[in-house]
Amino acid sequence: MIDFMTNLDMNYEKVYNVIKEVKEELRPTKEELEKAYELYDRIKEIIQRALKDLNYEYKVSLEGSLAKGTCIRGDIDLDIFILIKHGKMDNKWIEVNILGKIQNALREVEGAEVVKKYASHPYLELIYDDLRADIVPAYWASKINEIKTAVDRTPFHTMYVKSRITSEVQRDEVRLLKKFFKGINVYGAEIKVEGFSGYLCELLIIKYGSFINTLKNVSIWRPHTVVVVDDEVKIDEKNILKLFPDAPLIVPDPVDPRRTRTFLREPTKEFFYPKRVSFSINCLRDILRLSERRMYLLLYDIVSGTSPDVLWGELRRVANRLVNILKTFDFEVIDYRLWSDEVSTAIIALELFNDELPKYKIHEGPPIAKLLNSDKFFNKYINDVYSFGPWFKENGRIYVVRRRKFSKLIDVLNHVRGQLNAKHVRLTDVLTIESIPHKLRNNKEFNYWLTEVILKLPFWLSSKYEPMLRVFCRDK
Numbered sequence: 436m437i438d439f440m441t442n443l444d445m446n447y448e449k450v451y452n453v454i455k456e457v458k459e460e461l462r463p464t465k466e467e468l469e470k471a472y473e474l475y476d477r478i479k480e481i482i483q484r485a486l487k488d489l490n491y492e493y494k495v496s497l498e499g500s501l502a503k504g505t506c507i508r509g510d511i512d513l514d515i516f517i518l519i520k521h522g523k524m525d526n527k528w529i530e531v532n533i534l535g536k537i538q539n540a541l542r543e544v545e546g547a548e549v550v551k552k553y554a555s556h557p558y559l560e561l562i563y564d565d566l567r568a569d570i571v572p573a574y575w576a577s578k579i580n581e582i583k584t585a586v587d588r589t590p591f592h593t594m595y596v597k598s599r600i601t602s603e604v605q606r607d608e609v610r611l612l613k614k615f616f617k618g619i620n621v622y623g624a625e626i627k628v629e630g631f632s633g634y635l636c637e638l639l640i641i642k643y644g645s646f647i648n649t650l651k652n653v654s655i656w657r658p659h660t661v662v663v664v665d666d667e668v669k670i671d672e673k674n675i676l677k678l679f680p681d682a683p684l685i686v687p688d689p690v691d692p693r694r695t696r697t698f699l700r701e702p703t704k705e706f707f708y709p710k711r712v713s714f715s716i717n718c719l720r721d722i723l724r725l726s727e728r729r730m731y732l733l734l735y736d737i738v739s740g741t742s743p744d745v746l747w748g749e750l751r752r753v754a755n756r757l758v759n760i761l762k763t764f765d766f767e768v769i770d771y772r773l774w775s776d777e778v779s780t781a782i783i784a785l786e787l788f789n790d791e792l793p794k795y796k797i798h799e800g801p802p803i804a805k806l807l808n809s810d811k812f813f814n815k816y817i818n819d820v821y822s823f824g825p826w827f828k829e830n831g832r833i834y835v836v837r838r839r840k841f842s843k844l845i846d847v848l849n850h851v852r853g854q855l856n857a858k859h860v861r862l863t864d865v866l867t868i869e870s871i872p873h874k875l876r877n878n879k880e881f882n883y884w885l886t887e888v889i890l891k892l893p894f895w896l897s898s899k900y901e902p903m904l905r906v907f908c909r910d911k
Contacts, residue, residue, distance in 0.1 A: 450702040454611055454646060457707050461610040463508045471501055471511050474566055477544065478515055482570070485540040489532065492520040493575065498593045500633050503600065505609040513568035516589060518575035524583075526556050533572045534559055541570075553742050555584055592634050599641045611646040612636045614707045615698070619895045626747040638664045650699055697896075705895065712897045713882035718908035719889050720868045725907055728769065729790040730889070731844065732866040733757075733855065735781040741859040743777050749857035750775065754783045757855060761785075764840070764847050765792055772888045774881060781860055782881075784888055790844040800825065800833035809833050 479495045486493065499514030500506040517533060534557055541549045547563040559570040574583045579591050600606060613636045616622035624632035631639075642664045643649040656662075698706050714722075723730055737746060750773045758768045768785055775781035801808035816822045816835045824835035841847045848855070848865055855862045866872075875881050883894070892899055 445699045446702060450647065450699060453702045453704055457614065457704060458607045458611060461507050461614055461707075462607070463506055463511060467508065467511055468501075470564075471506075471513060471566060474544075474563060474568065475501075475513055475515060478513075478541070478561065478568060478570065481540050481543065482515075482517060482537055485536045486517075486533070489519075494518050496590060498589050502593050503596045503637065504603075504606050505596075505600070505613070505633065505637060507610050507614055509565075511566060513566065514589070515568055515570045517570065517572045518590065519572060520575045522574065522583065524556075524572070524574060529572045530557055537570065554744060555586055596634070596637045596641070600637060605640060608640045608644075608646045608649075609637050611707075612640060612649055615646070615650075618705075618707045618709045620893060626744045626751070647699075654699070705897075709894050710897055711883045711894050712900050713879065713886045714890075714900075714904060714908065716868060716871060716876055716882075716885075718904065719885060722889055722903070722907045723868060727788060729787050729844075730868055731785045731787075731790070731848070732868070732871065733783040733785070733848075733862055734864040734866055735783070735860040736863050737775070737777075737779055737781055738859040738861075739779075745859055746775060746777060746781065747773065749860050750781055750783065753855055753857050753860065757783065757785070757851075760851050760854065761844070761847060765796065766790075766844055766847065770888075770891070772884070774884045776878070776880070780875075784885075786888070787844065792839065792842045794839055794842045795823075795836050796839055798835050798837045800835065802831050803827060803833060804831065 475497055482495050494517075496516045496518055497513065498516050499512065501511060501513055506512070517537075519533070521528075530551075534551060538549055538551065538559060541547065541559070541561060544561065544563055547561050550560050550562075552558055552560050556572070558572065561568040561570065571586060571589075573589065574581075574587045576582045576587050576590075579588070582588055582591075600609065613622060613633060616631050616636065621630035622633075622636075623630050624635070639649045639653075639662075640646070642662065643652055735750075754771050754773060758771060761768055766787060766789070768787055770786045772784045772786075773782070774784070800812040803809050812833055812835075813825050816825050816837065819837070822835050822837040825833050826835075827833055841850060845865065852862060886900075887894055890900065890903060
């Protein structure tokens, strides 16, 4: 255990009172655990019957937080792995020989919904009452160096964590960290969040010993920090940094240190159970107007059946491409954000100070000393009646005032519209805050998200929302 003390002004008594109360609230009830294990046993029995004729050795194994004892009350998922001794499994073989047989058989779980999904390879998701079970085929590796894909590592993760987290005290600490990260919206390794996985939360408790010590250490992480979880494992930090030169933190990814410091100084249960607040569209419009900002919402349709990781990956790539395109037309994007219901609708929000630029701009040409280039530049614009100049500055360069190709943002968006699509998302409309359709106005999750985007504050700092409402909004 590492007790890394910092100069943080920590409110010890209040911190420990808050976490003591939250710990008790996060422990799963006996009834919850019994229900989850009963579902596991039932699914396992169905899988074994469905695969009785499989020609390869296999076993059904419970993995994840339920197996490790680190799941949270009211948020229990089952990770059920079918580990198969077949080294040449491909997606087609998995779908035909495993999932095809199991999916039909699982229909005997009355009231359950079973959906085929795709990540690195296909798997099944079963929803039953308030429980979700992922049923994942994987290669049954005897040693870690035998794995074929990343998902094959999961049983080794489970074994390692169970060997190091052996007491209910440790499991309480893991649950606190998971819930805290969920509360400040950095929990989940999927592309949508790019934050902390449950496994990384467990590793941090193994490394630092407790929730409080983890927050103290997280608050002083700096770019290019390497966190070595197990001191018995020899790690060449220099080589790791060479392999991942752009990584701000290697195992795990960084979290904004302000969040951890804020909790240690002003601890409240809201970090674990954040209060989500939304302002009316009219109020958000007033805030944008009074802060002299402009916002455009690019509305997308999602191809049916698109997995979340594919969706968020494509949205992020399109958004980055768009920001770079706008930069070439001199539009500076303050911020962009992504939203989706992960079913049919997605949005890229663009925020700018100016959505219309002067029709003319100064265009810098080459240095005069570069005769060939400067002559070419001079001859091009001396005959252009829509430009002013060229002239020479004391810095030795040639300049011209020329007309922009586009001075309005909306014209740029229309011009590059074909570049703003991807395989699974299609741009259907460009909205302003005034033109948001009723379907979105009535969507609570969208309104929470839009409020956070425009106020530039995460909901774990929602104490500032009310004062801003009084200052900026007419329909208080």
